Amino acid sequence: xxxxxxxxxxxxxxxxxxxxxxxxxxxxxxxxxxxxxxxxxxxxxxxxxxxxxxxxxxxxxxxxxxxxxxxxxxxxxxxxxxxxxxxxxxxxxxxxxxxxxxxxxxxx
Amino acid sequence: xxxxxxxxxxxxxxxxxxxxxxxxxxxxxxxxxxxxxxxxxxxxxxxxxxxxxxxxxxxxxxxxxxxxxxxxxxxxxxxxxxxxxxxxxxxxxxxxxxxxxxxxxxxxxxxxxxxxxxxxxxxxxxxxxxxxxxxxxxxxxxxxxxxxxxxxxxxx
Numbered sequence: 001x002x003x004x005x006x007x008x009x010x011x012x013x014x015x016x017x018x019x020x021x022x023x024x025x026x027x028x029x030x031x032x033x034x035x036x037x038x039x040x041x042x043x044x045x046x047x048x049x050x051x052x053x054x055x056x057x058x059x060x061x062x063x064x065x066x067x068x069x070x071x072x073x074x075x076x077x078x079x080x081x082x083x084x085x086x087x088x089x090x091x092x093x094x095x096x097x098x099x100x101x102x103x104x105x106x107x108x
Numbered sequence: 109x110x111x112x113x114x115x116x117x118x119x120x121x122x123x124x125x126x127x128x129x130x131x132x133x134x135x136x137x138x139x140x141x142x143x144x145x146x147x148x149x150x151x152x153x154x155x156x157x158x159x160x161x162x163x164x165x166x167x168x169x170x171x172x173x174x175x176x177x178x179x180x181x182x183x184x185x186x187x188x189x190x191x192x193x194x195x196x197x198x199x200x201x202x203x204x205x206x207x208x209x210x211x212x213x214x215x216x217x218x219x220x221x222x223x224x225x226x227x228x229x230x231x232x233x234x235x236x237x238x239x240x241x242x243x244x245x246x247x248x249x250x251x252x253x254x255x256x257x258x259x260x261x262x263x264x
Contacts (some may be wrong), residue, residue, distance in 0.1 A: 019221035032230070033208055034262060060219045063227075067213035068203055070179045070228040070261075077214075080190075081223030 004028045004048075006101045008089055013106045014081050022053065023076040026091050026099060032067035048099075050092040051075055056085040081107050130133065145208035148202040148238055151209045156240070159248055166199070166241045166251030177231040177261030184214065185225035186241045186249065196223035199244045205235030207262055232256060232262035 006026040014020050019106045026048065033045025045067060052062045063078045079087070091099040152161070169183035186196045195218045201211040216223050223241070231237075238252040 025199040032207075032262065055219060058219060059215075059217055061217070061225070061226075062215040064213040064215075066208055066210045066212060067206060068206055070232050073227065075225065075227050076215075077225040078220055080219055098141050 002027070002101050004091070004093075004096065006089060006091060006099050008087075008101055008103050010105065012104075013108065016082055016107050017080065018107075019078050019080045020105070021078055022087065024053075024089060025072065025074050025075070027072050028091075028093075030065075030071045030073060032077060034067070036094070044047070046094050048073060048091045048093055050089050051101065052092075053077070053079070054088045055081070056083070057088075074102055081105060083107055086104060092100060119263050132175065140216065143204060143206055145204045145236070147205050147209040151202060151237075152240055153198070156207070156242075156248060161240060161248040165248060165249040166237050168201075168237055168251055168253040170237060170253050170255050172254075173258065174231060174258045175258045177233070177259055179228045179261070180224065180231050180255060180257070182223065182229050183226040183238050189224045190218060190221055190223060192218045193244070195220070195244050195245050196241050199223070199225075200240045200242075201229075201238045202238045202240070203231060203235060204231070204238065205233045206230070207232060211237075230261040231257045232260045233257055249259040 004026050010022045011020050023035045025076060026060040028048050029087055031043055035043050047067055050064055053060045060079045066106045084105060089101050165187045168184045170180060174180040184199055188196045196216045199214045202209050203211050208231060211229050214225050234256045236252050236254050241249045
């Protein structure tokens with residue numbers, strides 16, 4: 001499978017103290033470990049098990065995922081912003097890889 | 109085992125092999141079986157023991173009927189002031205009819221602003237989805253919703 005591509009959408013600007021919505025999406029099969037291939041062999045589990053978002057280094061939102069999360073996991077949540085800064089997003093795969101991306105926001 | 113009880117042509121080795129295979133099948137079967145409401149109750153008990161869990165404050169927004177069990181949108185929201193002193197710390201989501209009773213856990217902070225999040229989950233069959241929220245004060249709240257699933261989404 002191609003390297004998972006993370007995508008994040010959030011407003012570029014916000015007022016101080018505003019609660020903004022952040023939408024994230026990453027391409028990933030989220031192989032659940034119960035499916036079988038054509039030969040009847042079980043396909044091993046390979047999912048993203050953790051997602052985290054920090055703002056200027058401080059934790060905002062975190063989530064642990066089980067195989068019950070759909071392929072190409074979508075995660076939307078909120079954040080209260082009091083200052084300009086950078087959101088950092090990370091997805092941790094079962095195989096230990098970490099996929100990362102960042103987004104800046106300007107707070108007036 | 110009595111000699112006469114064996115099927116014709118069955119050697120001791122073959123009988124043992126069949127027995128061993130049966131054992132493997134039996135060992136695998138529980139893994140593929142779906143969770144039951146009791147499994148969800150057990151999973152919640154493992155997390156929080158016998159602590160009191162009140163109904164309410166937790167809302168699960170999901171379609172009443174999901175045609176495709178592979179992708180069922182879900183929005184969890186918890187009523188909370190989300191201040192430093194009083195905010196929702198964690199929300200655990202369970203499925204009563206999936207192969208695994210646990211679906212996801214969401215961890216909020218005061219910086220989240222709102223204890224609301226959305227994702228998409230897999231559902232094997234028509235079942236209840238249960239959410240349990242834990243606040244920073246240690247209170248526990250729960251909410252659940254039933255979703256009818258036309259085509260299950262858990263492989264098999």
